[in-house]
Amino acid sequence: MLTGYHVAVIGGDARQIELIRRLNEWDATVYLAGFDQLNESFREAIDLDFDSQQVEKLDAIILPVPGTDTDGKVEGIFSNQLIHLQEEWLKKTPEHCQIFTGIANDHLKELVRKVDRHLVPLMDRDDVAIYNSIPTVEGTLMLIIQHTDFTIHGSKVIVLGLGRVGMSLARTFGHLGANVSVGVRSSKSAARVYEMGLTPIDMNNLEGTDMSCDILLNTVPHQVVDASVIKQLPSHALILDLASKPGGTDFRYADKRGIKALLAPGLPGIVAPKTAGRIIADVVSRLVQEDTRKENG
Known part of the structure; x- marks a missing residue:
C-alpha cells in the first residue's frame, strides 16, 4: 500500500492509464498533468497545479517512457498541450522526491542534476x-x-x-x-x-x-x-x-x-499497455517505499 505517498504522473500513453489505476488502488494521493482529454475518468486523482503547494508534497514524479524531448517538454496522447519540465518547480519538491522516466536523455539528466534529485531511468533496470x-x-x-x-x-x-x-x-x-x-x-x-x-x-x-x-x-x-x-x-x-x-x-x-x-x-505500450503499465507501477511502488524507509532511518 502507498497510503500517505504523493505521486505525480505527467504525460504519457496508455501505459499510464494502468499505472494510475494501480496507484489509486494502493491508496496513493495521485496528481495528474497531461490527461485533460480523459474527461474526469480518474475522479480519485487531483489535477497537478505546478504553482501550488502540491509540488512540495511529492514523493515521486513519473514521466512517460520516452521521458522528455531535448527542450524538456513532455508529450502525452491524452492532451493537446506539451508540459515543460522546469527547474524552478522541481526545486520545490522534497529532497527525497524521485523522478522516474523510461529513458533519460542528456537534457533530463542535467536538469535533475541541477535540482539535486534522484533520477531513475526504468528501462536501464534489469527487472x-x-x-x-x-x-x-x-x-x-x-x-x-x-x-x-x-x-x-x-x-x-x-x-x-x-x-x-x-x-x-x-x-x-x-x-x-x-x-x-x-x-x-x-x-x-x-x-x-x-x-x-x-x-x-x-x-x-x-x-x-x-x-x-x-x-x-x-x-x-x-x-x-x-x-x-x-x-x-x-x-x-x-x-x-x-x-x-x-x-x-x-x-x-x-x-x-x-x-x-x-x-x-516501445512495443509493450502498443500491444500490451495494461501489462506494461503494471510493470512500471510495481517497480515504482517498491522503489518509492524503499527510498522513504531509508529516509526515515
Missing part, C-alpha cells in the same frame, strides 16, 4: 527490461506475421544483440522452429548462444559474415544494419528494428533496395 521483453516478443511476432507471407517455422532469423530483449527473442524464435543466429560481441555471449542451441555471429566482423536471412531483428541502439548487411538480404526479407529511435538500421538504403524495414520501439 523492468526483462519483464518488458515479454510483450516486446509478442509484439514482434504480431508484426512479423502481419508483414510476411511465410511461416516463422523453418525461416532463417538473425537477432542482433543478446541483451535482455535479444535473449528473449532468440529463445522464442528458436522454440518456434526458426533457424536462429545471434549477433554478439564477446566470447562469453557467444558461449551463451551456443549453450542455447543457436548459432553465434561475431558482430565485430559483420562485413565478413554471411548475413542473408528471412527476418533480421535488431536490438542494438546504434547503426549496425548498414548497407553492407542490407545488400546481402533477399528481396522478401523483413528488417524489424526494436531499438530506441532512431534505431540501428540504414532505412534509406533498405528502401532503396526494396527491403521492408520497420522501426518499432
Whole structure:
C-alpha cells in the first residue's frame, strides 16, 4: 500500500492509464498533468497545479517512457498541450522526491542534476527490461506475421544483440522452429548462444559474415544494419528494428533496395499497455517505499 505517498504522473500513453489505476488502488494521493482529454475518468486523482503547494508534497514524479524531448517538454496522447519540465518547480519538491522516466536523455539528466534529485531511468533496470521483453516478443511476432507471407517455422532469423530483449527473442524464435543466429560481441555471449542451441555471429566482423536471412531483428541502439548487411538480404526479407529511435538500421538504403524495414520501439505500450503499465507501477511502488524507509532511518 502507498497510503500517505504523493505521486505525480505527467504525460504519457496508455501505459499510464494502468499505472494510475494501480496507484489509486494502493491508496496513493495521485496528481495528474497531461490527461485533460480523459474527461474526469480518474475522479480519485487531483489535477497537478505546478504553482501550488502540491509540488512540495511529492514523493515521486513519473514521466512517460520516452521521458522528455531535448527542450524538456513532455508529450502525452491524452492532451493537446506539451508540459515543460522546469527547474524552478522541481526545486520545490522534497529532497527525497524521485523522478522516474523510461529513458533519460542528456537534457533530463542535467536538469535533475541541477535540482539535486534522484533520477531513475526504468528501462536501464534489469527487472523492468526483462519483464518488458515479454510483450516486446509478442509484439514482434504480431508484426512479423502481419508483414510476411511465410511461416516463422523453418525461416532463417538473425537477432542482433543478446541483451535482455535479444535473449528473449532468440529463445522464442528458436522454440518456434526458426533457424536462429545471434549477433554478439564477446566470447562469453557467444558461449551463451551456443549453450542455447543457436548459432553465434561475431558482430565485430559483420562485413565478413554471411548475413542473408528471412527476418533480421535488431536490438542494438546504434547503426549496425548498414548497407553492407542490407545488400546481402533477399528481396522478401523483413528488417524489424526494436531499438530506441532512431534505431540501428540504414532505412534509406533498405528502401532503396526494396527491403521492408520497420522501426518499432516501445512495443509493450502498443500491444500490451495494461501489462506494461503494471510493470512500471510495481517497480515504482517498491522503489518509492524503499527510498522513504531509508529516509526515515
